[in-house]
Amino acid sequence: MNPVIEIAIRHRLGTFELDASFASTGRLTALFGRSGSGKTSLVNIIGGLIAPTEGRVVIDGQVLVDTQAGVFVPKHRRRIGYVFQEARLFPHLTVRQNLLFGRWFAPRDATTGSELPGVLDLLGIGHLLERRPGALSGGEKQRVAIGRALLSKPRLLLMDEPLASLDEARKAEILPYIERLRDEIGVPIVYVSHSVAEVVRLATTLVTVDQGRVTACGSTGEVMSRLGVGGLSGAVEAGSIIEARVAGHDEDYDLTRLATRAGTLQVARSAMPPGGRVRVRILASDVLISLGPPVGVSALNVLPGRIMGIGERATGGAVELLIDCGGEKLLARLTAKSVDALGLAPGSAVHAVIKSVSIEGP
Amino acid sequence: MSDWLSPEEWTAVRLSLIVATTAMLASLPFGLAVAWLLARGRFWGKSILDAVVHLPLIMPPVVTGYLLLIWFGRRGPVGQFLDEYFGIVLSFRWTGAVLASAVMGFPLMVRAIRLSIEAVDRKLEDAAGTLGANPSYVFLVVTLPLCLPGILVGMILCFAKAMGEFGATITFVSNIPGETQTLPSAIYTFTQVPNGDAGAMRLTLISIAISVAALFVSEWLARLVGRRIAVE
Numbered sequence: 001m002n003p004v005i006e007i008a009i010r011h012r013l014g015t016f017e018l019d020a021s022f023a024s025t026g027r028l029t030a031l032f033g034r035s036g037s038g039k040t041s042l043v044n045i046i047g048g049l050i051a052p053t054e055g056r057v058v059i060d061g062q063v064l065v066d067t068q069a070g071v072f073v074p075k076h077r078r079r080i081g082y083v084f085q086e087a088r089l090f091p092h093l094t095v096r097q098n099l100l101f102g103r104w105f106a107p108r109d110a111t112t113g114s115e116l117p118g119v120l121d122l123l124g125i126g127h128l129l130e131r132r133p134g135a136l137s138g139g140e141k142q143r144v145a146i147g148r149a150l151l152s153k154p155r156l157l158l159m160d161e162p163l164a165s166l167d168e169a170r171k172a173e174i175l176p177y178i179e180r181l182r183d184e185i186g187v188p189i190v191y192v193s194h195s196v197a198e199v200v201r202l203a204t205t206l207v208t209v210d211q212g213r214v215t216a217c218g219s220t221g222e223v224m225s226r227l228g229v230g231g232l233s234g235a236v237e238a239g240s241i242i243e244a245r246v247a248g249h250d251e252d253y254d255l256t257r258l259a260t261r262a263g264t265l266q267v268a269r270s271a272m273p274p275g276g277r278v279r280v281r282i283l284a285s286d287v288l289i290s291l292g293p294p295v296g297v298s299a300l301n302v303l304p305g306r307i308m309g310i311g312e313r314a315t316g317g318a319v320e321l322l323i324d325c326g327g328e329k330l331l332a333r334l335t336a337k338s339v340d341a342l343g344l345a346p347g348s349a350v351h352a353v354i355k356s357v358s359i360e361g362p
Numbered sequence: 363m364s365d366w367l368s369p370e371e372w373t374a375v376r377l378s379l380i381v382a383t384t385a386m387l388a389s390l391p392f393g394l395a396v397a398w399l400l401a402r403g404r405f406w407g408k409s410i411l412d413a414v415v416h417l418p419l420i421m422p423p424v425v426t427g428y429l430l431l432i433w434f435g436r437r438g439p440v441g442q443f444l445d446e447y448f449g450i451v452l453s454f455r456w457t458g459a460v461l462a463s464a465v466m467g468f469p470l471m472v473r474a475i476r477l478s479i480e481a482v483d484r485k486l487e488d489a490a491g492t493l494g495a496n497p498s499y500v501f502l503v504v505t506l507p508l509c510l511p512g513i514l515v516g517m518i519l520c521f522a523k524a525m526g527e528f529g530a531t532i533t534f535v536s537n538i539p540g541e542t543q544t545l546p547s548a549i550y551t552f553t554q555v556p557n558g559d560a561g562a563m564r565l566t567l568i569s570i571a572i573s574v575a576a577l578f579v580s581e582w583l584a585r586l587v588g589r590r591i592a593v594e
Contacts, residue, residue, distance in 0.1 A: 049488055075491040076500075082492040088485055092507045105494025152493045 002061050004188040005029065005156065009045055009055030009065070018042065018052075018212040026205025028182045028189045030198075030220070033209035039192045042209065043158045046190065047082045048075030060155050076105070081149030081157040081187070085164050087141035089133035095144050096129040102152025119147045122184065123177055139170035143177060150185065157181075160192045171198075172279055176243065178202060197281075200322065200329050201241050220329070221308030221322055221346075239283040240331045246276045255300075262325035266300045267357050280357050284320060287332035288353040291342055301354040305330060307346050310339065323352055367564060373540050374548035375568055381456060381544055382524035385464035386517050389471060393516060397475035418530075419469040427533025430462055434534070458535035459542045463527040467520035474519055478512020479505065511587045518580035522573055545569050 008021035018038045031039045044050040046057055048064070051072055057065040059080065064073045081102075089098050099116065120126040123143045133141060142162055149157055159178070163171045175198070182189060182202065193199050199206060199220070206223040208216045216223045244258040244265065254269040258280065265280065272278060294302060305325035313319050313336045321344065323330045330352055344350070367375070399405075400412055418426050434441040435453045444450040452458035482505050490500045506513075528546035535542040537551060549565045552558035 047492055049492075074496075075488075076494050076496050078492075079494065080492065082489070084485070084489065086485075088483075088489040090486060090490070090504060101490070101495075102493035105496075105499075148493065 003058075004060060005046070005190065006058040007042070007046065007056070009042075009052040009057065011041065011045065011050070011052040011055070013041065016212060020209065020212065020214045021055075022207050022214050022217040024190075024205045024207065024217070026188070026203070026219075028191055028202050029205040029207060030203035031190065031192045031207050031209055032199050032203075033194060035194055037209045038212040039194075039209050040160055043082075043160050043190060043192055046156075047080050047158050048073065048078050049082075079106075079153065079155050081152055081154030083142070083145050083149050083157065083159040083162045085161045087133070087138075087145040089136075089141055089144060089148070091133055093132075094129070095125070095131050095133065095136070098133065098144060099129075099148050099151055101148060106151075106153035116151065119150050122180055123147050137170070138166050139173045142166065142170075142174055146177070146181070150181075150187070154187060157187050157189045158192075159189060161194070162191075163193075163195070163198065172241075175201065175241065175279075179243075196331070197239055197241055200331055221324070223309070239281050239286075240329060241279055241281050242328050242330075244278050244280050246270070246272045246274050246278065248274050260326075260328060262303045262305070262328040262330065265303075265354070265357055267359060270359060278359050280359055282330060282354055282357055284331040284333040286355040286357075287323075287330060288355065289321070289323075289332055289334060289338070289342065289344065290351045290353055291348075293351055294353055297353060299353045299355055301357060303330065303352045303354065305350060305352055307344060307348045307350060309346055310344060323350065325352060367568075368561075370539055371548065371561065371565060374543050374545055374565065377456060377459075377540075377543065378525055378545040379572070381459045381463055382521050384460045385467060385524040386471075386521040388460065389464045389468050389520060390513075390517060393468060393471040393475055393520070394513070397472045397479055397516075400472065401476045401479040415472050416469045418466050423466065423527070423529025424533050426465060427462060427530035430458075430465065430530065430534040434458070434461065452535075454535050454538060454542060456535075456541055459531050459544060462530040462534045463524035463544075464520075466527045466530050467523035470519040470523055471516035474512050474516030475509065478509035478515075481512070482508045511584050514580060514583045514587065518576055522576050525569070525572060525576075 003023040003025050006023040009018065011018040016038070018041050020038065020042055031042060033039050041050060045052045045065070046059070052065060052067065054067040055065065056063065056067075059078070063069075063071055064078055065071060090101065093101070099119070123146060125140065125143050125147060128136060128140060128144065133144070136144065146162070162178075163174060166174070179202065191202060203220045206216070206218065206220045207214055208223060242260050242262060244260045247257040247259040247264065249256050249269060250266070255266045256268070256270045256272065258265040258267060258278065267280070303325045305323040307321055308324045308329070309322040311320040317336045318333050319336050319339050321332045321334060321339070323332060332352060396411070396415060400408065400415075431453065432438050434444075436442070436445065436451065441452060444452065450457065452461055486508070487500050487504055490504045491497075495503070526546060527544070528550065531542070531544060532547055532550075537543050537547040543551070545565055545568070549562050549569070552562035552565065
């Protein structure tokens with residue numbers, strides 16, 4: 001299979017030097033790294049906003065940049081959608097005009113069939129059409145920006161920290177839309193982020209960037225097993241977010257049962273009606289690992305799974321594990337001693353014992 | 363109304379409106395182009411262009427008028443060329459009054475448009491580019507609408523300046539009733555003759571009324587446009 005994206009560039013910005021190369025076939029390739037690591041410059045080079053000092057960029061088999069051959073396709077001919085950190089909607093146009101902006105320039109025979117009704121439905125923005133961008137909330141703006149990029153019929157979608165300027169509730173509002181984008185629309189996505197939770201949840205391929213260099217590239221599980229998330233991001237509050245449906249309530253014990261792909265979770269009684277959709281967050285430090293089904297523990301929530309990757313030992317002796325529980329990815333943080341004592345390795349079948357689950361809202 | 367003003371006075375008012383409107387409309391394309399060059403261009407001699415555009419603002423109007431007379435007069439190098447090849451004569455014609463007031467209003471127009479172009483968020487233009495719009499289309503549907511308030515302000519300033527322009531006009535095209543006698547020239551003439559005070563006062567009131575009306579129209583337009591593009 002041809003790589004969706006193949007890039008090998010060198011670019012100098014003042015004293016900062018970007019020297020990056022990677023190739024990806026993933027549906028959602030996450031560029032992950034600290035702020036200032038060069039992620040945004042990298043997507044700007046892919047999108048054609050910056051011309052690299054030297055190198056090649058190949059998307060879907062077409063050479064967009066090749067400094068040796070003197071090729072540089074300008075941004076308006078690349079057919080690469082770009083969702084910026086700020087929505088960048090056109091303030092003088094209505095939401096409808098914003099959405100349809102790119103349609104005038106898209107080739108008529110474009111195969112990626114994103115039509116207006118479908119996109120409105122996918123992003124839940126049908127009721128906003130006649131408004132102006134000034135009257136939208138941050139989350140709504142970002143959804144319209146995503147729709148606008150999709151409707152230009154791109155063959156690749158770049159998303160540069162699209163959630164960074166939003167608060168936690170708005171992030172939770174948009175994440176499922178990005179998941180649907182990844183799973184339902186046939187447009188590969190390059191997603192820039194410095195949030196472990198987002199990357200773990202969204203990425204199929206993970207490219208880590210540090211000080212202008214690509215430090216790892218591969219499937220999410222594999223890269224995490226090589227590098228460890230904690231050591232990379234310095235994120236203390238690393239955790240996972242899992243999609244859930246309210247399955248019912250346990251009146252005797254004041255508990256609510258949540259059905260997830262990973263299994264059933266029980267949390268403190270919530271007011272949500274059965275059938276409602278919620279998201280739950282599980283902090284990596286709230287997950288214990290047991291080799292067999294645990295007996296005699298107080299924790300209610302135990303999910304069976306398989307270790308996808310084990311991180312490297314960070315300062316403080318902590319190690320992060322990525323566990324695949326029925327398709328959901330769960331992050332766990334253990335001590336290096338526990339990992340060795342249990343003999344954990346990628347592929348090991350384990351049970352994740354969850355101490356605490358918090359509901360993130362619908 | 364027609365009893366109130368003499369036919370000559372009416373002619374001066376009408377001529378002034380025609381001259382100012384023509385000057386405003388004729389300098390708009392040039393004003394846009396120069397403002398764009400000054401706001402976005404990177405070329406050798408940019409500061410020279412900037413200085414030349416601003417010269418009429420700082421030079422005595424009479425000097426501007428005299429320079430126009432030398433270059434655009436019948437025997438001036440540019441005037442001769444225009445006469446020979448296009449049959450356009452500027453000196454001592456109303457078209458010359460248009461040129462004089464356009465030159466005087468030009469720096470005001472360019473300044474206003476340039477500021478509004480500089481205020482346009484380049485990131486929006488980048489976004490339009492990634493959506494497939496080529497640079498000229500980006501200019502037409504993103505940049506131009508976003509600096510519309512500045513363009514309107516520039517046009518009104520140019521119009522107001524042209525309505526009031528006196529020194530350059532009288533030097534270049536003189537003060538010929540019915541041909542080049544605009545409102546200010548007519549007022550000046552009244553002040554030079556005995557018993558002209560009443561006429562001067564009438565024209566002065568009209569002049570004030572037109573200026574105030576122009577100001578209101580520009581405020582109203584700016585608010586209308588501003589509401590449409592209420593920037594986030």
